[in-house]
Amino acid sequence: MKNYYTTLSAKILSVAQSNGDTTSLRRQLYFTRADKLEKNLNTDDLKKTFWINIYYAYFLIMKKENIDLNSRYNLKRIRIAHTEISLNDIEFGILKKSTMRLGFSYFVNPFHSKFVKKMSIQEMDYRIHFVIQSITLKKTIFNYYDSELLNEQLEETMKLFISQKLQQAPLFQ
Template sequence: MKALSILVLLFLPLISFEHGSDVVLDDQKIDFNALSEQFLTNIKEGKDTQDLQNVLANASLEELESGLETNDQKTAFWLNIYNAYIQVILAKNPELYEDRSSFFKREQINIAGKMFSFADIEHGMVRKSQWEYGLGYIRKWFPGKYERTLRVEKRDYRIHFALNCGAKDCPPVAIYEADRLDEQLAKGTKRFLTKTSEFDSVKREAAVTSLFSWFRGDFGGKGGTKDILKKNGIIKSTEGVDLVYKNYDWTLYLDNFIEL
């Protein structure tokens, strides 16, 4: 704790927070949500992020646990961290994207002294310990201590329209705030589905993003997917509607930011 406090005091003059929160509260406690928001803000504005990365790396598991108390705080934090490191790592080494399978499984993100992969964050933290290849129907049997401690408490299908994996067909990057999370996820979901979905009223056929196929259990299967499309105004009725999954454009596409 003393080492981290010294580190924060050293870096604090170099870190400006523009979302109404400071990185340190009550002299010691780090506001990890504010830090994650500033991480993305710095990227968006072309500013350096190394000091913020250092604070994240040198924090302790206990500090993260106490700083991320609610489900919304955890969800917003991990969405921002995932999206931020996609931008940082691929902007510096775009060639890593040529082998995407290896890229997403590579442990390259230091959070509280533990190296995470993008797959660890997506499937472990944000999807609440889902097995990567289980289509959303099978959970991991033995998640580790960090994952059990820091993962979200409730799976929310809308995170799939918030995580940006660096590809052209990925959802754009927004800066998620814990106290506005539900509103932001609702807006982001509607925006993404409206942009990517097509409905042929003659064929009664909805062409939708492949995300609905890859994580079908998260969405409640085909029935759940149709309900989501109806809720977001893509279709007026779920009766007799067939689903067609579009091909996914994996072309590298960074700096795709939006405001929600």
């Protein structure tokens, strides 16, 4: 049986990819109760699937709204469960387990909201980095992420991203 929230996230992403109006779908997310969302996203795979799709959808939505790249990540424009969060909250707070970037290092961020901490994955998955980079560099290979295929999708995204980077790397002599 499909999870309602991962299906909703894929639907929002699909409409965003086709430049459609996502307002009514996003309204559903806003009026969802946080405890219901937490209860239904009860595994890391469900959380990763939902939040990757939401990140991707909102990245496209903000791009369409011509929000400049520098402020796109910090703007608290994503409204879920009566809470406003940013792309950085999703990436570093939820998908990368409440990390905070300080220079070239990452630390646990004590300033994330309760909502972000509740929604955060339990186990860090290094493949998330490659998915986020693929989205921001517009080199995604999947229309959406599916919780039943998630491990294969993450693995394939990572391998493709690395192989593309290796092809672009200058040869050392």
